[in-house]
Amino acid sequence: MHAVTRAQPVPFLDLSTQYKSLETEWLAAIRETGARGSFILGPHTQAFEKEFAEYVGVKHAIAVANGTDSLYLSLRALGVGKGDEVITTPFTFFASAETIDMVGATPVFVDILPDSFCLDPASVRAKITAKTKAIVPVHIFGHPSEMGEIMEIAKKHKLAVVEDCAQSFGALHNGKVVGALGDTGSFSFYPTKVLGCYGDGGMVTTNSDAVNEHIRRLRNHGAVKPFLHTEIGMNSRLDEVQAAVLRLKLKRIKDDIAGRQKVAAEYTKRFAGSPVKTPALPKHGTHVFNLYTVRIPKRDAVRQALTDAQIGTSQCYPQGLHLQEVYKHLNYKPGSLPVCEHACTETLSLPVYPGMPPEHIERVCEVLLAAIKG
Structure with missing residues (x-):
């Protein structure tokens, strides 16, 4: 062992070095945001949504408060609810399954592939019932799931597909960026992620105009206009300060x-x-x-x-x-x-x-x- 490295601690993750490289630009963006006085769903968030959609290769990207909300809102907008079953992986962070319960459905866990740790398509096929409404494949650790087979299964059985991309921003499958393959893609910007902010944040991607409009209502209390509500929604909005740093990070x-x-x-x-x-x-x-x-x-x-x-x-x-x-x-x-x-x-x-x-x-x-x- 080399003496120079023998006693050197090694952190699991070092976010401070990257922060130092962004500090000047990010603080300037915060000062500009403060001077403008627009802190929620403002110009940085709107610009980030467009830039994110362009990067992933989808029509729409809807910024939300965190990755968990992005899964929950996707399931809601795709009509998953009470009495439905949703197939997903047991080898993932709790939110992937928790959000299925949150919309009133039941998670159905199936086995994974030993090499990629992603959903095993054969196990998915074996667990489909008359109650199955959707599949939530998780691109775990940054490895894309077997989306070709999963989308074939979904098409055959008329199932919705919510890609959990929390750990996989930028990963490719057959030339497409993850989040552009299913009905929706769900992203987390938790600080440890490939694209992470300095707090909490999330995004939903979709090519569906109807899903886009529905999630935009749901993230803002189900409002169609200020103070006019057509359904029960929630408060799930990305703030301008986080959008500003995410725009800087997306460029790099x-x-x-x-x-x-x-x-x-x-x-x-x-x-x-x-x-x-x-x-x-x-x-x-x-x-x-x-x-x-x-x-x-x-x-x-x-x-x-x-x-x-x-x-x-x-x-x-x-x-x-x-x-x-x-x-x-x-x-x-x-x-x-x-x-x-x-x-x-x-x-x-x-x-x-x-x-x-x-x-x-x-x-x-x-x-x-x-x-x-x-």
């Missing part, structure tokens, strides 16, 4: 994604020939590495060794959603979704972010490989 996003991919490629090269199973690359697209998630033997012991060495990691996800206490009433049992359950015992996410120093990558690899051998 290709470099940021390339930076993540460069770190991932370096990890993968260094782990070649070891017991570490590195992330699969999409056959028909690109991975944006919101997280660099490996599968390793003795995962818990290895993670502890990394923690002891002051190296940040994350365990995404320790337990499948189908086995969580909140979904006990759905009667899933251990062993019911074996690929997901096995992944939960082996997966570990390592530090990855644009501009991560090479010596940090080296230190992560050294400590992890030594822990596996030990």
Whole structure:
């Protein structure tokens, strides 16, 4: 081990370096916003929606308060509600399933593919019933789902598709950006995301004029005009300060994604020939590495060794959603979704972010490989 790297802490994520590079422009945008006195659904938000839609390749992008709201509003606008079933993955953040309950429907969990950790289309087919109304594929960790097969299934059974793109902004599938493949795309701008703001934020993308108009009403209390309401909506609006920083970041996003991919490629090269199973690359697209998630033997012991060495990691996800206490009433049992359950015992996410120093990558690899051998 190189002496220069031996005792150096490695953060799981470093947002401060990127902030410093944006600080002058962002603070200028805040001053301009303050001087104008427009803070909610103002010109920055409107411009960001247009720029975002253009980047993703869709007709409409609707800015909302957070990623969870973007899922909920998508399901609402697509008519999913009480008595409906929605097929999704158990290997994801809770919001992907929680929002299905929030609209009154029932989540139906199906198994995942062992390499990509995304929905297994064969498992989706097996769980379709007369009550199935929609599918929520999650492009997990930055790897696009098998959208070709999923859209074929949806078309055959007349199902809506809500892409959960929270971890995958900028990923490609068959030449299209995720969020442009389903009926809607749902994005989170939580600070840790590929495109993240300095607070909370979200976006819905769609090519449907009707869905666009409906979500714009729903995000603003169901209002068709000021003080005139046609349905129960909610307050879910992106503020101008967050829109301003997201516009700045969107201009640089290709470099940021390339930076993540460069770190991932370096990890993968260094782990070649070891017991570490590195992330699969999409056959028909690109991975944006919101997280660099490996599968390793003795995962818990290895993670502890990394923690002891002051190296940040994350365990995404320790337990499948189908086995969580909140979904006990759905009667899933251990062993019911074996690929997901096995992944939960082996997966570990390592530090990855644009501009991560090479010596940090080296230190992560050294400590992890030594822990596996030990």
